Amino acid sequence: MEKKNIRIKDIAQLAGVSSGTVDRVLHNRGKVSEEALQKVLQTLKEIDYKPNLIARTLGTKKNFRIAVIIPDPSLDEYWAHSELGVRQAITDWHQYDVQIKTYFFDLYHKHSFEQVTHSVFHAKPDGVVIAPIFYHEALPFLQQCQANKIPFTVFNTNIPEVAPLSFIGQNLYESGRVAAELMCLGNLTEGIFAILHINEDSVNSIHLLDKQKGFEEYVQEKKLPDVKIKVLNIKDTEDPKDTKGIHELLLDDTLAGVYVTTSKGVSFIAELLYQKKQKAPRLIGYDLLPENIKYLEAGTISFLINQNAKHQTFLGVQQLVNYLFLKKEPPQNNLLPLEIITKENLSSYLRSAVPHF
Amino acid sequence: MEKKNIRIKDIAQLAGVSSGTVDRVLHNRGKVSEEALQKVLQTLKEIDYKPNLIARTLGTKKNFRIAVIIPDPSLDEYWAHSELGVRQAITDWHQYDVQIKTYFFDLYHKHSFEQVTHSVFHAKPDGVVIAPIFYHEALPFLQQCQANKIPFTVFNTNIPEVAPLSFIGQNLYESGRVAAELMCLGNLTEGIFAILHINEDSVNSIHLLDKQKGFEEYVQEKKLPDVKIKVLNIKDTEDPKDTKGIHELLLDDTLAGVYVTTSKGVSFIAELLYQKKQKAPRLIGYDLLPENIKYLEAGTISFLINQNAKHQTFLGVQQLVNYLFLKKEPPQNNLLPLEIITKENLSSYLRSAVPHF
DNA sequence: TTGAAAGCGCTAACAC
DNA sequence: GTGTTAGCGCTTTCAA
Numbered sequence: 001m002e003k004k005n006i007r008i009k010d011i012a013q014l015a016g017v018s019s020g021t022v023d024r025v026l027h028n029r030g031k032v033s034e035e036a037l038q039k040v041l042q043t044l045k046e047i048d049y050k051p052n053l054i055a056r057t058l059g060t061k062k063n064f065r066i067a068v069i070i071p072d073p074s075l076d077e078y079w080a081h082s083e084l085g086v087r088q089a090i091t092d093w094h095q096y097d098v099q100i101k102t103y104f105f106d107l108y109h110k111h112s113f114e115q116v117t118h119s120v121f122h123a124k125p126d127g128v129v130i131a132p133i134f135y136h137e138a139l140p141f142l143q144q145c146q147a148n149k150i151p152f153t154v155f156n157t158n159i160p161e162v163a164p165l166s167f168i169g170q171n172l173y174e175s176g177r178v179a180a181e182l183m184c185l186g187n188l189t190e191g192i193f194a195i196l197h198i199n200e201d202s203v204n205s206i207h208l209l210d211k212q213k214g215f216e217e218y219v220q221e222k223k224l225p226d227v228k229i230k231v232l233n234i235k236d237t238e239d240p241k242d243t244k245g246i247h248e249l250l251l252d253d254t255l256a257g258v259y260v261t262t263s264k265g266v267s268f269i270a271e272l273l274y275q276k277k278q279k280a281p282r283l284i285g286y287d288l289l290p291e292n293i294k295y296l297e298a299g300t301i302s303f304l305i306n307q308n309a310k311h312q313t314f315l316g317v318q319q320l321v322n323y324l325f326l327k328k329e330p331p332q333n334n335l336l337p338l339e340i341i342t343k344e345n346l347s348s349y350l351r352s353a354v355p356h357f
Numbered sequence: 358m359e360k361k362n363i364r365i366k367d368i369a370q371l372a373g374v375s376s377g378t379v380d381r382v383l384h385n386r387g388k389v390s391e392e393a394l395q396k397v398l399q400t401l402k403e404i405d406y407k408p409n410l411i412a413r414t415l416g417t418k419k420n421f422r423i424a425v426i427i428p429d430p431s432l433d434e435y436w437a438h439s440e441l442g443v444r445q446a447i448t449d450w451h452q453y454d455v456q457i458k459t460y461f462f463d464l465y466h467k468h469s470f471e472q473v474t475h476s477v478f479h480a481k482p483d484g485v486v487i488a489p490i491f492y493h494e495a496l497p498f499l500q501q502c503q504a505n506k507i508p509f510t511v512f513n514t515n516i517p518e519v520a521p522l523s524f525i526g527q528n529l530y531e532s533g534r535v536a537a538e539l540m541c542l543g544n545l546t547e548g549i550f551a552i553l554h555i556n557e558d559s560v561n562s563i564h565l566l567d568k569q570k571g572f573e574e575y576v577q578e579k580k581l582p583d584v585k586i587k588v589l590n591i592k593d594t595e596d597p598k599d600t601k602g603i604h605e606l607l608l609d610d611t612l613a614g615v616y617v618t619t620s621k622g623v624s625f626i627a628e629l630l631y632q633k634k635q636k637a638p639r640l641i642g643y644d645l646l647p648e649n650i651k652y653l654e655a656g657t658i659s660f661l662i663n664q665n666a667k668h669q670t671f672l673g674v675q676q677l678v679n680y681l682f683l684k685k686e687p688p689q690n691n692l693l694p695l696e697i698i699t700k701e702n703l704s705s706y707l708r709s710a711v712p713h714f
Numbered sequence: 715t716t717g718a719a720a721g722c723g724c725t726a727a728c729a730c
Numbered sequence: 731g732t733g734t735t736a737g738c739g740c741t742t743t744c745a746a
């Protein structure tokens with residue numbers, strides 16, 4: 001019963017070679033005679049060898065440098081959360097020889113993204129974690145990484161063409177469906193449902209369309225003849241020209257619900273509704289930003305769908321480091337659950353920390 | 358910048374003692390002179406030493422044996438999920454010298470619980486993970502563990518008196534509030550709300566009362582004069598005497614919602630509602646049991662609150678092993694989020710696995 | 715191409 | 731009490 005674990009030494013003994021040779025075979029580092037190779041492969045086939053990852057890590061002195069590329073957190077609450085995930089990872093790994101360096105780019109200027117990726121590439125890190133917001137600019141960079149065998153994990157938005165080590169994110173279409181479902185709850189089945197894309201950095205808009213599509217299709221499937229869906233794009237909430245549509249919308253008595261597809265936008269609407277103190281439409285938004293929490297607790301926002309920026313980022317780094325450090329292959333796709341946050345379950349979410357690994 | 362990490366060796370050097378002494382101080386194994394102790398403590402205060410957990414693990418040859426005590430999974434779907442968490446942990450740790458043995462007891466017979474705890478205690482494991490369903494029987498056992506310095510983590514239901522290494526579970530009062538909140542959504546504010554405790558093993562009933570209280574208080578706070586709450590206890594769904602009340606209830610036209618506090622009970626109600634094809638009251642239950650999933654997808658069940666048995670159990674084992682193996686103190690309380698599952702976000706939950714550590 | 719051996723940071727046994 | 735030392739399983743260097 002007390003099966004001792006099989007060690008490289010054991011394999012060496014069984015195969016009649018030295019442990020060095022076994023190691024060379026295991027990592028096909030070459031410099032192994034055909035004969036020795038066969039002997040080792042043979043014994044490997046016969047037994048179930050699982051390397052001791054802990055010992056491996058200790059044996060490898062290599063000090064990794066990994067680069068995390070995200071939007072500047074000081075410009076955006078959502079990305080501020082994301083950065084917390086990096087922070088977490090940094091402190092987690094600090095004591096080992098893993099240096100995690102964060103590179104910020106300006107969410108609103110693709111040029112700054114290009115600059116950042118250039119300097120990252122120049123720094124030749126051992127791995128990259130990236131939120132590839134700007135598709136067209138990210139693509140060549142990631143291809144470069146690929147060519148140079150720099151592994152990378154991608155989160156927030158995927159770029160499947162470059163086959164990242166892993167992708168962490170959510171299914172946005174389903175996210176839209178969930179929002180629609182929550183909107184329809186309790187026979188809220190007539191009037192206007194508004195979909196608001198607020199303060200979208202234009203690059204993001206493609207993804208917001210996925211949410212919109214999910215929302216629309218759900219409503220369509222429900223066959224609600226008395227529901228009208230209205231879509232509004234608001235570039236800048238500071239610009240009266242842009243917000244005029246919103247004010248009109250909110251005055252409409254038949255407005256039954258508002259779905260804001262961006263995390264930062266919903267508190268703007270909540271604020272307006274809160275001020276006007278009118279019969280409030282149901283309001284659904286994203287993420288546990290401080291402002292959003294405030295209005296969720298006040299009851300102005302009915303639901304928040306949690307995109308869990310912190311967790312996404314943390315997982316991205318985690319999986320990359322595990323891969324580099326422990327040679328542990330992560331799952332290729334990590335679609336996180338679409339968490340529904342209400343006034344009553346909010347605190348249970350705020351309490352529970354990001355899982356530590 | 359390239360601060361090398363501080364090793365025990367470094368501390369020894371700084372304090373002018375040997376690494377053996379430092380180790381003794383760090384783990385207060387005694388056999389250290391007051392003088393040496395002070396010198397080491399002093400340098401420890403001056404620097405920020407973080408042990409290399411990886412090296413520590415490798416250095417400790419001890420092979421741990423840990424016992425997991427849960428209800429027999431073959432008797433109960435909920436606990437079947439729980440066991441999956443143990444399985445996960447077993448495979449995770451198998452290759453290291455951690456032997457995890459599961460002990461099942463009969464959920465419906467406290468005597469079997471006693472028997473199991475006896476044999477566990479007899480086996481003198483290095484640690485225990487337990488779902489202490491039977492409070493009165495669990496208490497003396499855990500006190501025994503305490504006295505014998507066998508660390509233990511507790512999940513599902515807490516026994517704070519014995520100060521477990523950690524507790525993993527949910528806040529049941531809040532859980533009830535969430536259920537009530539979901540029940541009231543969309544102005545479902547008149548008629549009967551039924552709270553059903555179904556197939557409760559009598560020991561569990563105390564905890565179900567927490568849920569009930571949360572539900573009732575939420576409704577009370579909402580001040581809904583047209584809502585009546587009805588509480589039913591159904592011991593055995595096979596017993597016509599017990600189920601008579603249910604059938605009557607379901608015939609009542611003013612029945613607006615049904616909240617089933619146990620994970621196994623809700624599919625029974627769903628089945629009845631499904632058959633009768635009547636104007637369905639809103640149905641809320643617990644957990645992603647196969648039957649429950651079926652009725653959630655069919656629309657008969659509106660919401661499931663996920664208690665995440667698998668994750669709870671997995672975490673329990675995980676934290677104990679981390680403590681034993683890496684000497685990593687877990688957080689004392691782990692109240693997991695109250696996850697709201699609907700038809701539309703279900704698949705996102707089914708997809709996402711238990712986080713691997 | 716191969717084997718032997720040092721060493722990663724820590725633990726624990728063993729002399730002194 | 732204290733310092734020394736031999737591992738833990740793996741990687742990696744260095745002779746042979």
